[in-house]
Amino acid sequence: MxxxxxxxxxxxxxxxxxxxxxxxxxxxxxxxxxxxxxxxxxxxxxxxxxxxxxxxxxxxxxxxxxxxxxxxxxxxxxxxxxxxxxxxxxxxxxxxxxxxxxxxxxxxxxxxxxxxxxxxxxxxAGTQSVVGRKNLQLTSAKDLEGKKIGMTNGAGVLIAIRNMAAATGTDINKIQFVNLPVSDQLAALEKGDIDAMAAWEPWVGKAVDMGGKLLFSGTTSNLPDKQGDVHWIDxxxxxxxxxxxxxxxxxxxxxxxxxxxxxxxxxxxxxxxxxxxxxxxxxxxxxxxxxxxxxxxxxxxxxxxxxxxxxxxxxxxxxxxxxxxxxxxxxxxxxxxxxxxxxxxxxx
Missing domain, CATH: 3.40.190.10 (Periplasmic binding protein-like II)
Incomplete structure (x- = not known):
């Protein structure tokens, strides 16, 4: 299957x-x-x-x-x-x-x-997530500016990213989005070709299992300056x-x-x-x-x-x-x- x-x-x-x-x-x-x-x-x-x-x-x-x-x-x-x-x-x-x-x-x-x-x-909403690579270090959400996020063009998880940016004062226009099929994002994340991937289940769990860090989802944030429950997408x-x-x-x-x-x-x-x-x-x-x-x-x-x-x-x-x-x-x-x-x- x-x-x-x-x-x-x-x-x-x-x-x-x-x-x-x-x-x-x-x-x-x-x-x-x-x-x-x-x-x-x-x-x-x-x-x-x-x-x-x-x-x-x-x-x-x-x-x-x-x-x-x-x-x-x-x-x-x-x-x-x-x-x-x-x-x-x-x-x-x-x-x-x-x-x-x-x-x-x-x-x-x-x-x-x-x-x-x-x-x-x-x-x-809780499955729509952004996962950072293994060694990604962030002091605040604004550190995502200039970083590369792998995402399939038009994916709904972008709604959560937009709302995260608005809530944390992050300039979304400074984030580099790399158009990748979700199945290719795992390899890119592991190689360090991207700093984070924006995806959904079961890919989020696979990324975490290989050492990735769940930065935020549509319902939960682990960002340094924004911790806990959020409402960033339905x-x-x-x-x-x-x-x-x-x-x-x-x-x-x-x-x-x-x-x-x-x-x-x-x-x-x-x-x-x-x-x-x-x-x-x-x-x-x-x-x-x-x-x-x-x-x-x-x-x-x-x-x-x-x-x-x-x-x-x-x-x-x-x-x-x-x-x-x-x-x-x-x-x-x-x-x-x-x-x-x-x-x-x-x-x-």
Whole structure:
């Protein structure tokens, strides 16, 4: 199994795929992967996700623990290696149910594909990090000025870096960003070709394991002049359905959220057991899976932080020229189903 290279892996390719499909008219008249929920015996529905404990943690637990079946659903998970594969399937209508990041939701919505984000599932802000090389010495965050940071162009972790710079008075324009695929950043860091790398899990853990120093993440700072909890990025994982799928299967959407709610509770109440189940499904080591999951906040709360996080991500994507216009949040974020089944989770 090849662990996906991050939540923003192949984003440029993904945008090209989605834009092309949307332009070809695939966003409308979509086919669905499942028949209507009230057609008698439950028929198999394919739910698309990723080989990632952040994107598909609840999705995997709901299947493995039988929560889908408890709700009368016959859902089979199909886990892909990255978001670029699922984007095309969502745009074509094949992926009626899809688990992914808010970045992916915004990407397809900005290209005219009609989707409904039913609920957030996890905030992966704690995995978006900057790791310094083994012998890097800093007396303050401003010492990053003039240093080389390896980063994939357009990666969401840049939001955290921008907010770090604003909070510490660091001139971000004086940081030398070196465009590197995340898989190449480890070697560059070890050789000393770069002073730090800006990435996500599982690459952050690999960098630390080889002697790197975690300088900061979206939720924690170890910088000399800024220690402790921070709020420098929100990076939500979500579950979405196409509008076409929802119109034909409204009861499926409700049952889906009920099953995912059970899975969320299980992850929070039995973190090690959940990590073992997920690790086996995606074929990674249990300790690595547990370490990654401990950095995430698994919750289905639709609140102002979630909406603000989506809007800030969309503005960032526009700034990076990954989308041509920022879609209105209400066009793709729809708390209606969540409010119906778990009204306490909708806090806005």
């Amino acid at each position: 090849r662990m996906k290279k991050g939540l923003l892996r192949s984003c440029a390719a993904m945008m090209v795929i989605v834009a092309g499909l949307a332009a070809a008219g695939c966003g409308g008249g979509q086919k669905t992967a499942a028949p209507a929920a009230d057609s008698g015996a439950a028929k198999e529905i394919i739910a698309y996700g990723e080989l990632d404990p952040q994107v598909s943690g609840q999705q995997i637990i709901a299947e493995e623990m039988g929560y889908f079946k408890e709700e009368g659903l016959n859902i089979k998970n199909k886990l892909m290696t990255g978001p670029d594969e699922n984007a095309a399937l969502v745009a074509s209508g094949e992926a009626g149910i899809c688990f992914g990041s808010i970045y992916n939701n915004i990407a397809v919505s900005a290209n005219g594909v009609k989707v409904k984000v039913l609920a957030p599932l996890a905030n992966a 990076f939500y994982m979500t579950v979405q359905v196409t509008d076409d799928f929802y119109q034909k299967n409204p009861e499926v959407a409700e049952k889906l959220l009920k099953a995912l709610h059970k899975a969320t509770d299980y992850i929070n109440q039995h973190p090690k057991e959940a990590a073992a189940i997920i690790a086996k499904r995606i074929n990674i080591k249990e300790d690595e899976c547990f370490r990654i999951m401990q950095k995430n906040v698994y919750a289905m709360n639709y609140d102002q932080q979630f909406v603000d996080g989506a809007n800030k991500m969309a503005e960032f994507m526009l700034d990076m020229k990954n989308i041509k216009a920022v879609p209105e949040a209400k066009t793709y974020l729809d708390p209606g189903v969540l409010k119906k089944v778990f009204p306490e989770a909708v806090k806005i």
